Amino acid sequence: MKALFDWLDRRTGYRRIIEYSLYENIPGGARWRYVWGSTLVFCLAIQFITGLFLWMCYSPSSQTAWESVYYIQNEMAGGWLLRGIHHFTASVMNVLLVLHLMQVVIDGAYKAPREINFWFGLGLLLLVLGLSLTGYLLPWDQKGYWATKVATNIMGIVPMVGPALQRLIIGGPDYGHHTLTRFFALHAGVLPACVVMLVVWHIFLFRRHGITAKDPKRKADEYFWPDQVLNDAVACLAVLAAVLFLVLRPWLFHTGGGLGADLAAPADPSETYSAARPEWYFLFLFEFLKFFPGGTEIWGAIVIPAFVMLIIFLMPIVGRWNLGHRFNVGLSFSLLAGVAFLTFLALTQDRRDPAFKIAVEEARRDAERVKVLAQSPTGIPREGAVTLLRNDPLTQGPKLFAKNCASCHRYGDNDGTGNELKDAPAASDLKGFASREWLAGLLDPARVDSPHYFGGTKFKEGKMVKFVKKDVAGFSDEQKAQLQKVVTALSAEAALGSQHELDQRDAALVAEGKTLITTEGMRCTECHQFHKPDEDTTAPDLTAFGSRDWLIAFISNPAHARFYGKRNDRMPAFGADKVLDGHAIELIADWLRGEWYEPGR
Amino acid sequence: MAGAHSFAEMEKPDVPRSSARRNFFKEVCAVAVGIVAGLVPAVSGLLVFLDPLRRKTRENDAVLVASLNSLSEDGVPRKFSVIASHTDAWNRMPRVPVGAVYLRRLGDKQVQAFNVMCPHAGCFVDYEASRKGYHCPCHNSSFSTDGKIADPKSPSPRGLDELQVEIRNGNEIWVKFQNFRAGEREKIPV
Numbered sequence: 001m002k003a004l005f006d007w008l009d010r011r012t013g014y015r016r017i018i019e020y021s022l023y024e025n026i027p028g029g030a031r032w033r034y035v036w037g038s039t040l041v042f043c044l045a046i047q048f049i050t051g052l053f054l055w056m057c058y059s060p061s062s063q064t065a066w067e068s069v070y071y072i073q074n075e076m077a078g079g080w081l082l083r084g085i086h087h088f089t090a091s092v093m094n095v096l097l098v099l100h101l102m103q104v105v106i107d108g109a110y111k112a113p114r115e116i117n118f119w120f121g122l123g124l125l126l127l128v129l130g131l132s133l134t135g136y137l138l139p140w141d142q143k144g145y146w147a148t149k150v151a152t153n154i155m156g157i158v159p160m161v162g163p164a165l166q167r168l169i170i171g172g173p174d175y176g177h178h179t180l181t182r183f184f185a186l187h188a189g190v191l192p193a194c195v196v197m198l199v200v201w202h203i204f205l206f207r208r209h210g211i212t213a214k215d216p217k218r219k220a221d222e223y224f225w226p227d228q229v230l231n232d233a234v235a236c237l238a239v240l241a242a243v244l245f246l247v248l249r250p251w252l253f254h255t256g257g258g259l260g261a262d263l264a265a266p267a268d269p270s271e272t273y274s275a276a277r278p279e280w281y282f283l284f285l286f287e288f289l290k291f292f293p294g295g296t297e298i299w300g301a302i303v304i305p306a307f308v309m310l311i312i313f314l315m316p317i318v319g320r321w322n323l324g325h326r327f328n329v330g331l332s333f334s335l336l337a338g339v340a341f342l343t344f345l346a347l348t349q350d351r352r353d354p355a356f357k358i359a360v361e362e363a364r365r366d367a368e369r370v371k372v373l374a375q376s377p378t379g380i381p382r383e384g385a386v387t388l389l390r391n392d393p394l395t396q397g398p399k400l401f402a403k404n405c406a407s408c409h410r411y412g413d414n415d416g417t418g419n420e421l422k423d424a425p426a427a428s429d430l431k432g433f434a435s436r437e438w439l440a441g442l443l444d445p446a447r448v449d450s451p452h453y454f455g456g457t458k459f460k461e462g463k464m465v466k467f468v469k470k471d472v473a474g475f476s477d478e479q480k481a482q483l484q485k486v487v488t489a490l491s492a493e494a495a496l497g498s499q500h501e502l503d504q505r506d507a508a509l510v511a512e513g514k515t516l517i518t519t520e521g522m523r524c525t526e527c528h529q530f531h532k533p534d535e536d537t538t539a540p541d542l543t544a545f546g547s548r549d550w551l552i553a554f555i556s557n558p559a560h561a562r563f564y565g566k567r568n569d570r571m572p573a574f575g576a577d578k579v580l581d582g583h584a585i586e587l588i589a590d591w592l593r594g595e596w597y598e599p600g601r
Numbered sequence: 602m603a604g605a606h607s608f609a610e611m612e613k614p615d616v617p618r619s620s621a622r623r624n625f626f627k628e629v630c631a632v633a634v635g636i637v638a639g640l641v642p643a644v645s646g647l648l649v650f651l652d653p654l655r656r657k658t659r660e661n662d663a664v665l666v667a668s669l670n671s672l673s674e675d676g677v678p679r680k681f682s683v684i685a686s687h688t689d690a691w692n693r694m695p696r697v698p699v700g701a702v703y704l705r706r707l708g709d710k711q712v713q714a715f716n717v718m719c720p721h722a723g724c725f726v727d728y729e730a731s732r733k734g735y736h737c738p739c740h741n742s743s744f745s746t747d748g749k750i751a752d753p754k755s756p757s758p759r760g761l762d763e764l765q766v767e768i769r770n771g772n773e774i775w776v777k778f779q780n781f782r783a784g785e786r787e788k789i790p791v
Binding site: 045049050052067070072075076079089225237374378380381 | 639644647694
């Protein structure tokens with residue numbers, strides 16, 4: 001064995017390298033305060049290892065980036081752990097960087113002859129921030145997409161070169177495939193290569209000048225190995241424990257939500273995302289920008305931050321004077337306090353903002369919903385997962401309803417998305433439309449002219465209301481039983497998925513009710529047509545009432561002769577007048593009918 | 602400060618060291634802690650890397666490939682694409698080409714189907730009417746019309762892979778499409 005190592009040593013000189021690495025003199029012996037540099041190297045190693053494995057599963061394009069990350073996170077064994085470690089190590093690393101930098105400043109370790117190494121360190125800080133920024137976009141989720149857009153738009157306000165720079169970074173006039181390929185190349189290639197080069201130099205210069213020993217020395221000098229290495233290893237383990245804690249937090253505290261890093265809904269340029277915020281360590285910059293009114297952003301986004309960086313850069317020169325060092329330390333603490341204050345401000349403002357809370361809740365709902373849809377039997381189509389939400393009635397229905405229908409209608413006393421509205425409804429409440437309960441309410445003398453049904457419309461005084469309030473109110477018990485059958489039959493016309501079993505069970509009642517609808521006693525066909533063309537009708541067609549086709553046709557044009565004709569109240573012809581496209585109308589119809597994908601339904 | 606020294610002139614510094622036994626204990630601890638810390642990210646990565654080994658290949662159902670009328674009675678093979686549902690990692694596609702087959706008619710209601718992949722190394726074999734057989738453009742394996750190895754010098758370890766065929770509704774040719782491991786004597790599904 002020894003002969004083999006000797007042979008190897010003669011050819012590579014590895015023993016000298018190991019000795020050089022391990023037998024560095026530590027004046028005053030090993031101390032815990034010297035561990036920060038090593039923890040940062042450890043973090044870098046974690047990021048390189050986990051990053052490399054993530055690389056093997058990641059696909060940078062606007063139709064596959066989110067999808068591949070979804071697959072890593074939810075389908076691949078241990079994917080959530082791998083991604084979680086990578087994500088939270090990035091966070092922890094930013095904290096460690098600041099600690100490292102603060103220690104260097106406080107101990108005066110930036111002073112001659114270590115100026116250049118201080119600058120290398122600052123370079124590394126900027127590179128790591130660059131890695132954080134580029135990495136945030138790669139999952140191509142709503143969060144990363146909108147937050148990064150802000151960052152690249154800020155880049156565009158740099159005088160002269162801004163627009164060109166922005167175009168180069170995002171690979172075109174707008175976000176797309178090439179934004180991802182470029183960000184990915186920066187994140188996994190260019191920036192890591194720069195980091196490696198600077199780290200090697202940084203450590204080389206550190207060894208050249210030795211550690212900045214903290215006086216008074218408590219012990220005799222020691223080697224780096226094993227005492228300091230042990231300290232460093234324990235510190236690294238603590239860092240790892242912190243990262244794992246962050247990854248496993250939802251499980252440890254039973255707070256719900258997925259383990260590891262978040263994945264919001266797929267990026268959609270047509271869908272607002274008010275919950276967009278940068279990663280927490282950039283929040284202070286985000287907050288800082290709020291102080292600059294239109295046209296002066298450049299001060300907050302570029303000039304002042306660049307100036308601050310310049311002052312930090314000049315610390316080794318300022319620090320030559322005794323007062324200069326104090327200035328540097330004071331400045332560092334003030335900056336840190338400023339950053340902390342701005343971060344606190346940003347967090348507090350968001351916490352107090354009810355609109356932000358709703359936005360976060362919506363974002364969470366979309367993120368969960370798209371996961372359900374991706375796991376459905378039809379899975380993710382090749383056009384990408386963004387289409388899953390765009391075509392999902394449960395996601396789009398409430399939004400479309402709130403925007404287009406809720407000015408008059410209600411859905412369960414709100415606008416469909418859960419917001420209560422102050423104004424009184426001017427048209428019916430459509431929750432449960434065409435269901436037995438809904439129809440029973442319509443034919444209830446006590447409720448027909450309530451705001452839930454015709455109360456807000458001009459039909460409040462109409463024939464239907466009069467019929468229900470006078471005739472139905474005077475119905476005998478036998479007639480009331482017949483009316484119930486009519487309700488059952490009419491509701492079956494809608495063929496609601498939620499009532500499928502009921503309708504099948506009551507097939508006989510449905511058949512009876514269908515016949516009753518056409519009888520004179522029930523008087524329905526005096527105004528409505530039912531499975532038999534009748535040109536004289538003045539009220540909406542009851543044939544297939546509430547079915548998908550009926551509803552789509554009604555929303556498209558309620559003033560069609562088949563529905564209200566000229567007697568239509570204020571409802572716009574959403575399809576005929578091209579207020580909404582056909583797809584949107586279908587989504588509203590499906591949502592009103594309660595028809596969307598649910599696992600196990 | 603250790604002072605500037607170049608790598609070549611570096612010598613193990615002469616600093617008093619603490620007792621050997623205490624050092625040994627620390628050395629073991631340092632290495633052990635270091636390994637644990639390094640192992641966690643590496644293992645989480647390896648788990649994901651090894652994920653493909655965990656996944657089973659889904660067995661395909663038979664799919665409609667062609668109609669009997671489209672095959673000539675003389676038993677000359679014809680190539681058809683197989684359109685089936687396909688799962689590619691996160692994407693699920695209902696109808697996409699998943700491969701191709703040669704179909705040849707053996708009798709009134711009998712059809713033989715071969716996977717177009719050469720069992721040697723997985724190249725796409727051509728049917729050459731002039732040679733009355735299949736020929737692989739990669740390493741010159743040749744197969745006769747019935748799929749058997751035509752030339753004993755062929756590098757392919759076995760004849761073309763025959764697939765299960767079913768005639769449904771009198772005229773429809775349904776094939777259970779499957780790929781098999783290349784380079785093996787036996788037909789082993791992938």
